[in-house]
Amino acid sequence: MTQRGLLIVLSGPSGVGKGTVRKAIFEEEGIDFRYSISATTRKPRPGEKDGLDYFFVSREEFENKIQNGDMLEYAEYVGNYYGTPKSFIDETLASGRDVFLEIDVQGALQVKTKMPEGVYIFLTPPDLTNLRSRLEGRGTDSREVIEKRVAAAKEELKMMINYNYAVENDVVSKAVQRIKAIITAERLRVIRVLDQIDN
Amino acid sequence: MTQRGLLIVLSGPSGVGKGTVRKAIFEEEGIDFRYSISATTRKPRPGEKDGLDYFFVSREEFENKIQNGDMLEYAEYVGNYYGTPKSFIDETLASGRDVFLEIDVQGALQVKTKMPEGVYIFLTPPDLTNLRSRLEGRGTDSREVIEKRVAAAKEELKMMINYNYAVENDVVSKAVQRIKAIITAERLRVIRVLDQIDN
Structure with missing residues (x-):
């Protein structure tokens, strides 16, 4: 029996470096993901x-x-639809290959x-944690600037709660290693291992 | 704010190579676990x-x-108690250090x-998956032997369901790398990351 592939979804605020x-x-x-192909109504x-x-x-x-x-999701942009077809992802996962979606x-x-069975990874800007204390400790920013940055960080943290993992994008190679560890670990989850075993 | 340590519990059937x-x-x-110290009533x-x-x-x-x-758990053996004190583990985790328990x-x-917030890892013997088809394909074992081995494997799989992860102990160094990936990933779980962030 083929082990079903993993759906890995990489997301995060714009500008964080997802691409x-x-x-x-x-x-x-050793990475053998299938990249999710979008559907669109625009002309090739x-x-x-x-x-x-x-x-x-x-x-x-x-x-x-x-x-x-x-x-799975879609949006209209300059008069054309763009979206992610579920059937392609379903078929790829059923064949045992992992699908990677950056969105x-x-x-x-x-x-x-x-x-919901996918692995949802939120890429965060560096230094999101302990932001206030670091800014205050540095002593170079006005109260107003500090409040503004903390408020922006809070908005991003609110989004994070919908994900399984949060990966800081401080250094790209480190972020990549963290994501690889997540994928290794997810494959070892009992719920997935039992799925692939003879009855 | 210190990030709370992880409780990592390594377990599995006897003889699988936990130690x-x-x-x-x-x-x-780069491993800095505190090993959980047991309590006992026997004399030093x-x-x-x-x-x-x-x-x-x-x-x-x-x-x-x-x-x-x-x-957390205890047993009596040859007239003496042996057990795992919760307070020691709680204090170590609160100080930000991870605790490793092999049990x-x-x-x-x-x-x-x-x-229940710990990370529960079940170490499995190699070749537990697709056991029947492999034994049958090999064609060297009697039906009785195959049934016996499959029955034993089923018992181990039943235990597995109580754990978060299943790690095959095929080669020790590979099992170690898998466990390290699990620990890296667990530290990146949103639920734990949010725990350590300023309100």
Whole structure:
């Protein structure tokens, strides 16, 4: 029996470096993720291939997929739909391969309602912890600046609660090692191990 | 604010190699666990130190600790009590250090009812998965032998369900790396990260 693949969702506030970390992970040895391919209603650009860069579909097809619950998440942007088809992810996971999805916070929350068994990783800016005491200890920022930064950090921490793991992106290579440890550990979770064993 | 330490409980069927794996973990670089010290009512042997090898206590003290709920688990063996005091573990975790407990399956289950927030790792013999199909494929064992081995494996799998992680002890160094990945990942769990952050 093939062990079902893991759905790994990397998300976090904009500007935190999700894309950089994702690229670095895909360059690691021994990593064999399938990257989740989005569907879109926009026309292919020269060189773009259907099923490789995107699944190119008509507006009607896209809206049917939404109706049928096949869009894990979607958004409309400049008159075109963009979304994550569930069927592709389901089939890839069933074949035993892991799927890696890098996505913004809104999208990740939508995905989680439909695939709660995934591994949800929140990438955080460095120095989020003990922010106030560090800023105060440094003594270089005005009270107003400190309050503003702490308020912004609080907003990010509020998002974090929806995830399984929080990984600080202080140094990209360290963030990558942490994510690899998470994936190793998740594969060893009893609930997943028992899934793959003979009855 | 100090991050609370992790309670890491390594357990598994007898003969699986818990002690060997535990020793190998303590020899790893960057490992700073506190090993859980047991309490006992037996007399110290020459060279044994109170609070280092054991907490040596009287029978009355031990029974008081049981009454007060300070024994995470205990057993009586050849007329003496042996057990794991909760207060020592609590204080060590509060100081920010991790505590490592290597213990049999009965003991681990007792500990878990009192400290469910710990990380419970079940060490399994190699080749537990797909056992029947491998034995049958090999074609060297009688039906009776196969059934016996599968029945024994099932008993071990039943125990596994009470743990968070299952680590195969195929090669000690690999088991150690898996356990280290689990500990890295557990420290990144959102629930623990939020615990250590300013309000």
